[in-house]
Amino acid sequence: MSPLIIVFATIAAAILIYRLLNLITKPSLPLPPGPSPWPIVGNLPHMGPVPHHALAVLALKHGPLMHLRLGYVDVIVAASASVAEQFLKVHDTNFSSRPTNSGAKYLAYNYQDLVFAPYGPRWRLLRKISYVHMFSSKALDEFRHIRQEEVARLIRNLASSGSKAVNLGQMLNVCTTNALARVMIGRRVFNEGNGGCECDPRADEFKSMVVELMVLAGVFNIGDFLPAFEWLDLQGVQGKMKKLHKRFDTFLTSIIEDHRISKSEKHNDLLSTLLSLKEKLPEDEDTLNDTEIKALLLNLFTAGTDTTASTTEWAISELIKNPKLMACIQNELDTVVGRDRLVTEQDLTNLPYLEAVVKETLRLHPSTPLSLPRVATQSCEIFNYHIPKGATLLVNVWAISRDPKEWSNPLEFKPERFLPGGEKFDVDVRGNDFEVIPFGAGRRICAGMSLGLRMVQLLTATLAHAYDWELENGVSPEKLNMDEAYGLTLQRAVPILAHPRPRLSPHLYL
Numbered sequence: 321m322s323p324l325i326i327v328f329a330t331i332a333a334a335i336l337i338y339r340l341l342n343l344i345t346k347p348s349l350p351l352p353p354g355p356s357p358w359p360i361v362g363n364l365p366h367m368g369p370v371p372h373h374a375l376a377v378l379a380l381k382h383g384p385l386m387h388l389r390l391g392y393v394d395v396i397v398a399a400s401a402s403v404a405e406q407f408l409k410v411h412d413t414n415f416s417s418r419p420t421n422s423g424a425k426y427l428a429y430n431y432q433d434l435v436f437a438p439y440g441p442r443w444r445l446l447r448k449i450s451y452v453h454m455f456s457s458k459a460l461d462e463f464r465h466i467r468q469e470e471v472a473r474l475i476r477n478l479a480s481s482g483s484k485a486v487n488l489g490q491m492l493n494v495c496t497t498n499a500l501a502r503v504m505i506g507r508r509v510f511n512e513g514n515g516g517c518e519c520d521p522r523a524d525e526f527k528s529m530v531v532e533l534m535v536l537a538g539v540f541n542i543g544d545f546l547p548a549f550e551w552l553d554l555q556g557v558q559g560k561m562k563k564l565h566k567r568f569d570t571f572l573t574s575i576i577e578d579h580r581i582s583k584s585e586k587h588n589d590l591l592s593t594l595l596s597l598k599e600k601l602p603e604d605e606d607t608l609n610d611t612e613i614k615a616l617l618l619n620l621f622t623a624g625t626d627t628t629a630s631t632t633e634w635a636i637s638e639l640i641k642n643p644k645l646m647a648c649i650q651n652e653l654d655t656v657v658g659r660d661r662l663v664t665e666q667d668l669t670n671l672p673y674l675e676a677v678v679k680e681t682l683r684l685h686p687s688t689p690l691s692l693p694r695v696a697t698q699s700c701e702i703f704n705y706h707i708p709k710g711a712t713l714l715v716n717v718w719a720i721s722r723d724p725k726e727w728s729n730p731l732e733f734k735p736e737r738f739l740p741g742g743e744k745f746d747v748d749v750r751g752n753d754f755e756v757i758p759f760g761a762g763r764r765i766c767a768g769m770s771l772g773l774r775m776v777q778l779l780t781a782t783l784a785h786a787y788d789w790e791l792e793n794g795v796s797p798e799k800l801n802m803d804e805a806y807g808l809t810l811q812r813a814v815p816i817l818a819h820p821r822p823r824l825s826p827h828l829y830l
């Protein structure tokens with residue numbers, strides 16, 4: 321037989337086998353509907369500057385279960401409670417890892433952290449360690465006094481603002497970071513500086529680092545979806561991530577070194593526990609190396625400060641904008657707490673209106689509007705659609721909690737909907753009721769949910785109780801700008817600048 325015939329026969333056989341294999345493996349079900357992709361970049365241009373808005377608009381046309389193609393990556397978007405429930409409850413195990421991405425690689429110590437660790441034993445260990453030392457009921461109660469002290473300090477600092485308007489978001493960041501830092505590393509990281517409301521310049525720098533991290537992590541980086549173009553770093557995102565990583569690493573390394581130097585002092589914080597475990601049991605598989613410790617600290621500092629501070633800033637913004645609601649919450653606080661002391665965490669269970677205000681804030685302003693992405697470990701079938709293996713899942717938490725099929729007047733801030741007699745009286749925000757899932761749901765639900773909720777409740781209650789709020793330059797409350805800026809977390813586009821007017825016994829402000 322001539323060599324040419326052999327070549328042709330081989331090619332023909334290969335094509336036949338390829339077609340047959342395709343026929344056998346081709347899913348019999350279609351992909352979910354979605355907008356037509358462009359060549360090469362796919363649907364990347366559809367994401368727009370504020371992706372949770374753009375995806376919400378696309379879902380109106382294509383439905384709550386959508387398929388997009390970002391570059392070479394299949395992306396599935398869930399935009400209704402019932403679709404989210406399928407992914408995060410019914411098929412949760414299959415979606416318990418996160419997709420590869422440049423943020424995890426360049427910022428989060430190459431996946432050595434908790435947020436991006438693949439689902440498995442190391443993720444479980446990191447979650448267990450942070451649960452035992454930070455988030456269990458025992459740990460939360462043990463460190464309650466720290467949160468209360470830091471909130472009382474914030475109230476005193478606000479009082480010393482004099483005639484100057486305060487930047488509430490900035491001061492909330494100092495408070496949440498210091499409260500978390502005292503539990504994690506046994507000390508505050510920022511001073512308030514002279515004159516109370518003048519923040520430590522490092523606090524501003526740290527906040528800008530956290531916000532930059534959230535903004536960079538929120539960018540749809542072309543290199544993540546078109547690996548062939550990764551080296552070009554077309555948007556400059558990877559370069560910025562590497563620079564920012566260096567700044568965080570210097571900060572975290574110095575914290576660990578300081579801790580080793582002051583080892584003789586008795587510490588009762590997360591970092592001391594981790595370091596002493598490592599010294600006592602160097603071979604134990606339950607200990608973490610220095611990089612894993614830094615990665616965990618980075619996660620907790622970044623995931624735990626801005627989310628809590630910005631949610632509280634949104635809550636206070638809504639109360640300032642709606643003076644009647646502010647009067648309701650102040651009335652509840654005056655009745656339960658009185659005017660001669662500050663709110664404590666023990667009061668929180670007796671403040672149903674406050675709880676409803678916080679739920680309503682998390683509904684309208686979920687601090688992570690597209691949650692954090694998950695990946696399909698295996699292909700599966702959902703609502704008669706084929707979900708391919710390796711597809712990235714985005715849950716549009718923001719759109720779900722504004723879905724008019726679930727919520728009456730969804731754009732209205734109405735805490736009463738969560739009170740007895742309200743449309744959603746029994747609904748909670750802790751990942752069981754899929755129409756409002758600000759903390760995500762399933763195995764990878766927010767690790768710091770209980771702490772985050774307690775802190776947002778305590779801060780919102782104390783700020784509303786201790787002060788009346790007047791907007792700077794006589795801006796009337798209803799004119800307060802409520803626009804969103806986008807990062808991975810949902811910041812206010814314009815920070816609140818306001819004058820706090822004390823309303824409790826004077827000794828509480830000294």
Ligand code: HEM
Nearest residue numbers: 435623624627688691692759760761764765766767768772
């Ligand atoms: C209002 C406050 C907060 C909100 C709204 C929030 C929201 C979220 C969301 C949506 C996720 C993704 C969940 C998923 O994939 O389903 C998440 C994950 C996470 N959050 Fe939070 N969070 C908050 C506060 C905190 C705090 C205070 C901490 C820690 C100090 C924290 C630590 C984490 C960690 C470590 C993860 C990753 C969990 C994992 O991958 O296993 N969060 N958070």
